[in-house]
Amino acid sequence: xxxxxxxxxxxxxxxxxxxxxxxxxxxxxxxxxxxxxxxxxxxxxxxxxxxxxxxxxxxxxxxxxxxxxxxxxxxxxxxxxxxxxxxxxxxxxxxxxxxxxxxxxxxxxxxxxxxxxxxxxxxxxxxxxxxxxxxxxxxxxxxxxxxxxxxxxxxxxxxxxxxxxxxxxxxxxxxxxxxxxxxxxxxxxxxxxxxxxxxxxxxxxxxxxxxxxxxxxxxxxxxxxxxxxxxxxxxxxxxxxxxxxxxxxxxxxxxxxxxxxxxxxxxxxxxxxxxxxxxxxxxxxxxxxxxxxxxxxxxxxxxxxxxxxxxxxxxxxxxxxxxxxxxxxxxxxxxxxxxxxxxxxxx
Amino acid sequence: xxxxxxxxxxxxxxxxxxxxxxxxxxxxxxxxxxxxxxxxxxxxxxxxxxxxxxxxxxxxxxxxxxxxxxxxxxxxxxxxxxxxxxxxxxxxxxxxxxxxxxxxxxxxxxxxxxxxxxxxxxxxxxxxxxxxxxxxxxxxxxxxxxxxxxxxxxxxxxxxxxxxxxxxxxxxxxxxxxxxxxxxxxxxxxxxxxxxxxxxxxxxxxxxxxxxxxxxxxxxxxxxxxxxxxxxxxxxxxxxxxxxxxxxxxxxxxxxxxxxxxxxxxxxxxxxxxxxxxxxxxxxxxxxxxxxxxxxxxxxxxxxxxxxxxxxxxxxxxxx
Numbered sequence: 001x002x003x004x005x006x007x008x009x010x011x012x013x014x015x016x017x018x019x020x021x022x023x024x025x026x027x028x029x030x031x032x033x034x035x036x037x038x039x040x041x042x043x044x045x046x047x048x049x050x051x052x053x054x055x056x057x058x059x060x061x062x063x064x065x066x067x068x069x070x071x072x073x074x075x076x077x078x079x080x081x082x083x084x085x086x087x088x089x090x091x092x093x094x095x096x097x098x099x100x101x102x103x104x105x106x107x108x109x110x111x112x113x114x115x116x117x118x119x120x121x122x123x124x125x126x127x128x129x130x131x132x133x134x135x136x137x138x139x140x141x142x143x144x145x146x147x148x149x150x151x152x153x154x155x156x157x158x159x160x161x162x163x164x165x166x167x168x169x170x171x172x173x174x175x176x177x178x179x180x181x182x183x184x185x186x187x188x189x190x191x192x193x194x195x196x197x198x199x200x201x202x203x204x205x206x207x208x209x210x211x212x213x214x215x216x217x218x219x220x221x222x223x224x225x226x227x228x229x230x231x232x233x234x235x236x237x238x239x240x241x242x243x244x245x246x247x248x249x250x251x252x253x254x255x256x257x258x259x260x261x262x263x264x265x266x267x268x269x270x271x272x273x274x275x276x277x278x279x280x281x282x283x284x285x286x287x288x289x290x291x292x293x294x295x296x297x298x299x300x301x302x303x304x305x306x307x308x309x310x311x312x313x314x315x316x317x318x319x320x321x322x323x324x325x326x327x328x329x330x331x332x333x334x335x336x337x338x339x340x341x342x343x344x345x346x347x
Numbered sequence: 348x349x350x351x352x353x354x355x356x357x358x359x360x361x362x363x364x365x366x367x368x369x370x371x372x373x374x375x376x377x378x379x380x381x382x383x384x385x386x387x388x389x390x391x392x393x394x395x396x397x398x399x400x401x402x403x404x405x406x407x408x409x410x411x412x413x414x415x416x417x418x419x420x421x422x423x424x425x426x427x428x429x430x431x432x433x434x435x436x437x438x439x440x441x442x443x444x445x446x447x448x449x450x451x452x453x454x455x456x457x458x459x460x461x462x463x464x465x466x467x468x469x470x471x472x473x474x475x476x477x478x479x480x481x482x483x484x485x486x487x488x489x490x491x492x493x494x495x496x497x498x499x500x501x502x503x504x505x506x507x508x509x510x511x512x513x514x515x516x517x518x519x520x521x522x523x524x525x526x527x528x529x530x531x532x533x534x535x536x537x538x539x540x541x542x543x544x545x546x547x548x549x550x551x552x553x554x555x556x557x558x559x560x561x562x563x564x565x566x567x568x569x570x571x572x573x574x575x576x577x578x579x580x581x582x583x584x585x586x587x588x589x590x591x592x593x594x595x596x597x598x599x600x601x602x603x604x605x606x607x608x609x610x611x612x613x614x615x616x617x618x619x620x621x622x623x624x625x626x627x628x629x630x631x632x633x634x635x636x637x638x639x640x641x642x643x644x645x646x647x648x649x650x651x652x653x654x655x656x657x658x659x660x661x662x663x664x665x666x667x
Binding site: 036078081115 | 470
């Protein structure tokens with residue numbers, strides 16, 4: 001029996017640690033074994049086992065009918081996923097880079113996202129679109145983007161962005177079982193990261209954020225790779241006596257506003273960390289939600305620590321300057337807290 | 348195949364689409380139908396011939412010019428008209444309209460507002476059948492306009508490399524919105540494009556319901572034997588502009604007249620009379636039955652409620 005448990009603490013891991021990509025692989029294996037309607041389709045996922053080794057071994061276990069290598073035809077193999085999904089299958093479509101998913105936007109935005117709505121709820125698109133984004137070290141402008149805001153913007157899509165192996169596995173299993181469509185966004189820098197993952201089966205439900213570190217002075221909101229960076233920034237800040245609470249949103253849609261607001265009411269200070277460019281991003285939307293729902297609790301303006309409004313450059317030094325680094329997060333937290341001191345009324 | 352009953356059924360379908368479109372255009376002009384309305388007038392034989400040749404378990408996927416496909420697949424007229432009027436009782440409860448009618452439970456995966464988008468979706472339905480091992484064929488309706496969109500060669504290639512049971516039904520009505528096909532395509536027969544993808548194809552007279560039926564029957568058989576996909580280019584012509592408000596003045600008169608003389612509904616009527624030995628009286632009965640049914644459908648749609656706003660807002664509220 002799967003355990004509907006969102007807490008890493010309560011499902012015993014017995015010391016087992018695996019990589020993010022291995023956790024995803026386990027999720028796919030388990031769901032494909034459980035349900036014959038689940039199949040994987042994408043470029044180089046079969047014989048090659050995927051660019052990031054997420055689908056390695058699936059072809060041997062499930063055969064070519066259910067682990068399907070495709071030509072580089074993103075729009076069409078995504079559309080194939082939509083068609084299979086509406087007729088009863090549960091496809092997991094892999095697009096190598098989120099940058100390449102731009103070729104499939106019609107199928108994602110005009111077709112998958114709207115089918116259920118347009119058919120007055122009769123149609124379902126239980127499809128998971130797996131892809132990965134983020135700056136990963138000299139991959140340049142067309143292989144480094146964080147484009148979650150595009151999908152976040154579209155009614156009818158769910159958007160999942162796990163940061164740990166535990167969440168990656170539990171969320172992917174939940175996404176496959178969801179009536180979808182789910183945009184499942186991995187981060188290229190996370191594939192090799194390790195973390196505790198229990199042997200026993202579990203799910204992480206969509207729409208539940210997690211407090212990854214609890215603290216009282218300031219709420220740091222992040223997702224995907226920025227969670228890891230925020231956690232290490234929080235450790236450094238602790239050395240200076242600043243007690244940071246780090247919230248991992250885990251899914252952007254549905255958004256767990258309650259967990260965010262509860263923390264904001266406690267700490268009264270908010271920093272939102274976003275790898276994507278600042279303009280038109282998810283962080284701005286969350287900031288606006290917090291101001292509407294918890295304005296009276298805020299002791300300082302909400303700080304957004306985000307990527308620069310630029311394509312990602314090739315050169316590593318330039319790249320690092322475009323994406324929030326640990327030091328940027330530390331500074332943003334200090335700025336948020338310093339504001340409070342400035343606000344002391346004049347004598 | 349020339350049995351009277353069969354020919355009568357084909358004619359009933361042809362005539363239903365004709366009367367449905369003509370009557371609904373009137374409703375449009377009266378202001379009862381809003382938005383876009385792309386009539387299928389002049390192309391009826393393709394939908395009727397293809398759908399008659401398929402089995403109930405099969406799938407079809409349609410286009411923005413989709414009323415004919417839905418009707419030929421067996422849609423209820425009253426729910427069709429109701430959807431065009433945006434009513435609660437319509438196929439999409441007023442959420443979809445003309446370009447989004449679908450009957451998923453019966454295998455009509457729906458019309459589509461994006462030209463060409465249904466092609467990969469149809470190929471996906473066929474991939475699902477192939478994975479499950481179900482003996483289903485998917486007919487994908489699309490147009491000459493869609494043949495110039497990248498998803499056509501892409502999705503045809505996917506269907507080809509996986510030997511999928513897909514019939515690609517290219518309705519060549521010679522216009523992409525208002526652009527004549529000659530202006531945007533160097534070859535005369537679009538089906539020639541399939542050769543480069545290793546897909547069998549042919550052209551046929553899209554105004555001749557029996558020809559469409561027979562060629563589809565053979566194509567479906569081929570697909571069921573694992574020798575799909577097949578591309579059928581059905582030559583046809585719109586009898587009016589791109590949508591109801593397009594007078595179609597750019598359509599050359601002589602060409603329009605040529606195709607009006609080859610009217611698919613008249614051809615179907617002639618088949619019923621000559622091959623089916625039906626009397627004028629019998630044919631008139633088919634026609635009056637259709638007309639009665641359609642008037643009932645119009646009345647039903649008019650009498651139906653607007654979508655419930657409160658219910659809609661609740662649905663939207665839960666769309667997190």
